[in-house]
Amino acid sequence: MFDGIFMFLDSLGGFLSFKVVLIVLGSTQLGIIVGMLPGLTATMGVALMTTLTYKMPADTAVLILMCMYIGAIYGGSRSAILLNIPGTPANAATSVDGHPLALQGKAGEAIGIATTGSFLGSVIGMFMLAFFTPILGNFALDFQSYEFFWLAIFGIIISGNLTAPKDPLKGWISGFLGLFVAMVGMEGIHAHIRYAFGNVNLSGGIDLLPAMVGAFGMAEILTLMKSHRSEVINTPIKNVIPHPRQIVKYWKTIIRSGFIGTFVGAIPGVGEDIAAWVSYDFAKRGSKESELFGKGSVEGLIASETGNNAAAAGAVIPVLSLAIPGSAPAAVLLAAMFIHGIRPGPLIMIESPEFVYKVVAMVFMATCAMMILGLSMVKSLVKVLQVPRTKLIPVIFTLCVIGSYALASRTFDVKVMIAFGILGYLMREMDYPVAPMILGIILGSILDKNLRRAFVLSDGSLLPFVSRPICLVLIFFIVFAIVGRTLWFHRLKMYVAQLIFRKKRG
Amino acid sequence: MNEKQMRKADFISSIVLIIFGITVTWMAIKMPRLEEKGINPYTAPGVVPGILGVVILLLSLIMFVRTIRHSDFLPKIEKGNVKNLIKDEGTIRLMVSLALCLVYALVLVGNIPYVLATFLFVFGFILCFDMKFDKIEKSRKKIIIVAFIEAIISSAVISAAFQYLFLVDLP
Numbered sequence: 001m002f003d004g005i006f007m008f009l010d011s012l013g014g015f016l017s018f019k020v021v022l023i024v025l026g027s028t029q030l031g032i033i034v035g036m037l038p039g040l041t042a043t044m045g046v047a048l049m050t051t052l053t054y055k056m057p058a059d060t061a062v063l064i065l066m067c068m069y070i071g072a073i074y075g076g077s078r079s080a081i082l083l084n085i086p087g088t089p090a091n092a093a094t095s096v097d098g099h100p101l102a103l104q105g106k107a108g109e110a111i112g113i114a115t116t117g118s119f120l121g122s123v124i125g126m127f128m129l130a131f132f133t134p135i136l137g138n139f140a141l142d143f144q145s146y147e148f149f150w151l152a153i154f155g156i157i158i159s160g161n162l163t164a165p166k167d168p169l170k171g172w173i174s175g176f177l178g179l180f181v182a183m184v185g186m187e188g189i190h191a192h193i194r195y196a197f198g199n200v201n202l203s204g205g206i207d208l209l210p211a212m213v214g215a216f217g218m219a220e221i222l223t224l225m226k227s228h229r230s231e232v233i234n235t236p237i238k239n240v241i242p243h244p245r246q247i248v249k250y251w252k253t254i255i256r257s258g259f260i261g262t263f264v265g266a267i268p269g270v271g272e273d274i275a276a277w278v279s280y281d282f283a284k285r286g287s288k289e290s291e292l293f294g295k296g297s298v299e300g301l302i303a304s305e306t307g308n309n310a311a312a313a314g315a316v317i318p319v320l321s322l323a324i325p326g327s328a329p330a331a332v333l334l335a336a337m338f339i340h341g342i343r344p345g346p347l348i349m350i351e352s353p354e355f356v357y358k359v360v361a362m363v364f365m366a367t368c369a370m371m372i373l374g375l376s377m378v379k380s381l382v383k384v385l386q387v388p389r390t391k392l393i394p395v396i397f398t399l400c401v402i403g404s405y406a407l408a409s410r411t412f413d414v415k416v417m418i419a420f421g422i423l424g425y426l427m428r429e430m431d432y433p434v435a436p437m438i439l440g441i442i443l444g445s446i447l448d449k450n451l452r453r454a455f456v457l458s459d460g461s462l463l464p465f466v467s468r469p470i471c472l473v474l475i476f477f478i479v480f481a482i483v484g485r486t487l488w489f490h491r492l493k494m495y496v497a498q499l500i501f502r503k504k505r506g
Numbered sequence: 507m508n509e510k511q512m513r514k515a516d517f518i519s520s521i522v523l524i525i526f527g528i529t530v531t532w533m534a535i536k537m538p539r540l541e542e543k544g545i546n547p548y549t550a551p552g553v554v555p556g557i558l559g560v561v562i563l564l565l566s567l568i569m570f571v572r573t574i575r576h577s578d579f580l581p582k583i584e585k586g587n588v589k590n591l592i593k594d595e596g597t598i599r600l601m602v603s604l605a606l607c608l609v610y611a612l613v614l615v616g617n618i619p620y621v622l623a624t625f626l627f628v629f630g631f632i633l634c635f636d637m638k639f640d641k642i643e644k645s646r647k648k649i650i651i652v653a654f655i656e657a658i659i660s661s662a663v664i665s666a667a668f669q670y671l672f673l674v675d676l677p
Contacts (some may be wrong), residue, residue: 055672173565175525177560179528182557190540192551195533218607225603225635226596384558391652395609395660396633398624401611406674411616414677418611424602429507430515448554466556505533 004130007357014064015361028062028369031071033384035078038085042072042272042312042329043435048396050209050336051403060339062453063362065336069329070122070366071273074313074374076077077305079113080387082107090272092313093280102298108378111300112242115374117254117305120247122367124258124306125265129320134264134353137319140346145454146465148235150474152179152447154385155268155324157481162270163328163433168485170432178296178440179447188449195225196260201412208335210404215434216332217400218421219395223428240378246298253283261307261415266437267312271327272308272315279307311364317431321342322355323446328435333408335442513573520570527563534559599639606631620676621665629657 027049034045049068053061076087081098094114100397101110144150156179161173184195196202225388247254255278264275281305284293293300315326316333323345337344347355404417424434458464465471484491507515537552538547591597606627614623634651637646644652666673 041583052667052672054654055674083646169569171608173562173569176562176565180555180558182612183558187547187551190545191541194536194537194555195530221607226600283627314586385514388636390632390635391656394606394628395656395664397607397610397661398627398664402620402668402674404677405615405677406668406672409677410676411677414611417606421607431507431512432519435536440541445645451554452549455553456546460548 003136003353004357007354008130008360011354011358011361012364015365016356020060020063020365022363023060023064024067024369025373026066029373031068032075032370032373034068034080035072035075035091036087036381036385037387038079038083038087040086040396041220041279042069042076042090043332044220045069045072046332046336047209047212048327048340048399048403049166050332051213051406052337053341054209054407056473058337058342059358061304061331061340062337062342062359065333066359066362067366068412069333070309070312070363071373072329073308073369074115074118074305074370075505077118077147078111078382079258081110081114082382082385089274090308091304091426092273093276093307094301096304097281097300099403100294101301103299106296108238108240108347109242111378112240112299112303112375113246114305115240115371116242116247116310117257118374119263119367119371121258121306121309121311122313122363122370124255124336124362125262125310126257126360127312128262128266129313129317129363130238130357132317133320133356134349136317136479137346137349140322141350142201142470143305144468145345145450145457146468147166147470147474148446148450150471151322151324152443152450152479154474154478154481155443155480156233158268158434159397159436159439162267162274162433163213163435166484167431170430171436174427174432174434175436175440178437178442179444180440181211181437182441182449188445189452199287201410206409206441208341208415208438209407210413211402211420211441212332212335212438213404213425214417214420214422215424215438216328217396218417218433219424219428221397221400222421222425225393225398240375247302250302253286253299254306256286256309257303257306258284259410261310261318262314264307265311266317266325268318268322268324268326270327271435272311275311275314276304276308279310280304316359316363319350321358322346325439328365328438331435331438331442332503335438338442369486379480385503392477512601517573517620518570518571520566522677523562523566524570527559527561527566531556531563532560595639598633602634602639606634616677621661625657627657629653629658632656 006389031045034040036044045068046065056064072088073090076091077094077098079085079087080091081102084095084099086092086095096245098110098114101107145279156175157172160175162171164171164174171413184439185203186193193203244458253359260279260282261275264270264278265272280303283299284290287293287297287299289297289299311327312329312500316331317323318326319330319334319337323334325334327440343351344357400416400417406411407413427434454465466475517574534552534556537550537555539547539550539552541547610623614626633650636649636653663677669676
């Protein structure tokens with residue numbers, strides 16, 4: 001416990017220099033701008049930033065990405081409040097009460113409340129990150145190849161379930177396609193080249209970074225350019241700093257949303273958007289003023305913003321302890337860590353426990369920067385929303401191209417980016433989520449190596465896969481995640497509910 | 507996409523995925539098992555891709571069966587629909603954006619100096635959309651000047667940042 005506090009303070013002390021403070025302020029500001037521009041998501045921001053930071057020292061790069069992530073999740077509240085268009089999907093719940101507040105002439109107040117909520121959510125998430133990562137990491141030390149195999153499958157299934165709420169089948173297909181993409185190139189045990197068709201570039205495998213930039217960045221560009229939409233905002237903004245009484249009044253909602261957000265964020269594949277909605281829903285159910293929800297409720301606004309920013313920190317917990325991301329931006333963050341030679345996962349608490357507390361210190365710095373920047377320069381920042389997308393998109397696309405190229409200075413990666421961009425766009429159009437595919441690319445080599453190693457250890461027997469306690473727990477969750485989404489399970493649930501209801505009445 | 511269109515899309519995508527799953531599995535089976543090297547057959551390179559191919563095949567079969575259970579599953583290509591799709595403003599905007607991106611990434615980059623390629627792309631993109639599609643209420647001269655300035659600044663800044671800050675050999 002005290003070791004952790006000392007390591008956190010040590011990391012924080014190590015970061016405190018003029019240069020680092022400038023980096024933190026700059027990248028958080030950039031994150032806020034990316035978040036507040038409708039269409040540009042936190043995932044895209046982190047993916048693009050990864051291309052810009054990969055030649056930097058690992059700590060600085062992860063710090064920048066962390067600031068971008070937290071800034072973007074918060075920044076989306078601006079357009080949600082002012083335009084009724086969530087800047088990122090995580091801010092959809094924010095617009096429900098934030099925009100009505102803006103229409104009532106309280107845009108400044110709403111921005112201030114959203115900023116404070118995001119700050120407090122991040123702080124709660126940060127404490128949970130510091131507390132739960134070592135616990136989960138220590139628990140995961142018992143994992144062997146069998147457990148890693150099931151963990152990879154669990155990540156794909158749960159991610160598919162949650163990113164495709166209408167049709168989980170499409171989410172699972174996307175995840176397994178991602179796992180297949182990871183099979184392309186030289187495999188890690190016998191150095192055999194798979195699915196390369198004699199192409200030298202393909203034999204080196206498909207790099208995660210260009211695939212990610214294409215699937216998130218280029219696909220988003222194409223989606224944005226397809227629609228014709230230009231928004232102009234002329235909302236007066238004043239009184240940004242909220243009254244402390246307003247915040248203290250909702251302390252229970254803040255703490256509850258912080259915990260819910262972190263917990264939901266830590267579940268692989270769920271993400272900040274669902275965290276915000278769940279927090280909002282709980283706040284509405286527990287509120288004495290539930291009739292105000294949807295009409296400009298301060299409590300609703302604070303709940304959703306606390307929830308989504310707590311989820312951002314929460315999503316990092318499985319990244320560090322299990323190497324499984326909690327959300328799409330966290331998947332990109334995990335990929336970036338791999339690119340920088342950091343190996344998150346169960347061994348991190350043994351190999352480099354200080355890195356975990358460095359990440360906690362990064363979250364703390366990003367959170368402070370977000371609060372300072374969020375409450376200052378509001379009027380000037382809102383002007384960013386008036387930049388037409390036709391002037392922004394070509395610049396972003398040039399970054400997608402040069403960022404993919406810069407990884408290995410080869411045009412093959414640009415082609416990979418383009419191919420995944422088109423694929424990602426088609427997948428979006430047909431309701432196939434892209435995040436499980438990216439998760440699949442990350443988990444592919446873990447699954448491949450561990451499944452084959454496990455087969456060697458068990459001499460081809462499947463028994464250890466289904467008899468070890470942790471395996472059983474993971475299998476239970478996987479089966480439940482699959483069966484829970486079937487129609488007949490839903491019908492069974494309704495039937496049981498009716499039976500109980502009748503018994504109670506009878 | 508509406509529900510009917512989505513069902514058609516699902517029908518087509520499930521067939522594509524079935525073919526893909528079969529191909530992946532077949533190629534995995536054909537992979538060497540390295541028995542001559544005394545390697546444990548369970549670690550053969552084709553084991554995991556084979557399993558993945560089968561899983562993709564099964565999932566896409568479920569989707570296929572689910573789609574054909576609806577009576578109107580067969581995609582009917584009507585002349586009018588295709589015409590409407592081609593004439594749709596969204597489709598045109600998408601195709602023009604994609605074409606501009608492809609020309610930049612696959613033709614210009616690597617064949618002419620990067621700064622020039624980026625300048626041409628940004629300038630062309632802004633001009634194309636501001637004048638042709640979005641029809642901004644400004645004079646042509648103003649649009650051209652703004653596009654020119656943005657293209658110069660962005661190409662110079664991006665090139666300089668990558669070349670000198672991130673030490674990347676520009677294509």
